[in-house]
Amino acid sequence: EPEVTQTPSHQVTQMGQEVILRCVPISNHLYFYWYRQILGQKVEFLVSFYNNEISEKSEIFDDQFSVERPDGSNFTLKIRSTKLEDSAMYFCASSVFSNQPQHFGDGTRLSIL
C-alpha cells in the first residue's frame, strides 16, 4: 500500500536556525497538508496545499512558515528562525481530493535547543 514518507525522522536544531522538513505524498493525491502535534497534545492543522498554492492556513502558520512543492514529488515545510515553542512532531498528510481520507506520514520530530 502506498504511504506518505517524511524525512528526517528527527531533527535537532539551534534556536534561530532554519529547518526544512520534507514529505513525499502519495503519488496520485492532489491535496497536501501539514499538521503539528506538541508532545501529549492534539494534532493541529497548519496548512493545506492544492494546485501548487496554499489553499488554507491556520493562525499557527505565521510568516516564519512556508511551504513549497519544488518538484513533482516533494512537499516541504520551511520554518525560518526557529523558536523553542516550535518543538513538536510535524506530520505531513495527503488525500486524493478534499474531504477524502487523509493518510499521514510517520512524522518528523523537531527539537529546538
Next chain:
Amino acid sequence: GENVEQHPSTLSVQEGDSAVIKCTYSDSASNYFPWYKQELGKRPQLIIDIRSNVGEKKDQRIAVTLNKTAKHFSLHITETQPEDSAVYFCAASGGSQGNLIFGKGTKLSVKP
C-alpha cells in the same frame, strides 16, 4: 472556525467490554468526520470515517454514529482487545480544502 470537543480524555475498560468515545463539533457546515488511532510515537492511522449524509457506519468491531442535528458523533468499539489500547482522535472537516480539526484525544486502556 470549527471547534471539536472530545470526551472522555481517558477511558479504561476490561478486555471484552465495549468502549464509547464522544465528540461534538460547532460548525454545521462540517460534512466529513474521521477517527484516527495513534499508538505511542506513531502516525495517526485512519480507522473509520463517516459523512454527513450517513447516520451510522460499521466495520467489524468498530462503528461510528453521527447526529447532525445535535452536532455530535461517537466511536463505538465492541469486544475490546489489549491491542486496541491507544489514543483515539476524532476530527471534523467541512472547509473546501478538507483541513481536519481534531479533538484533544482519548487515551483508551484495555486491561487483559
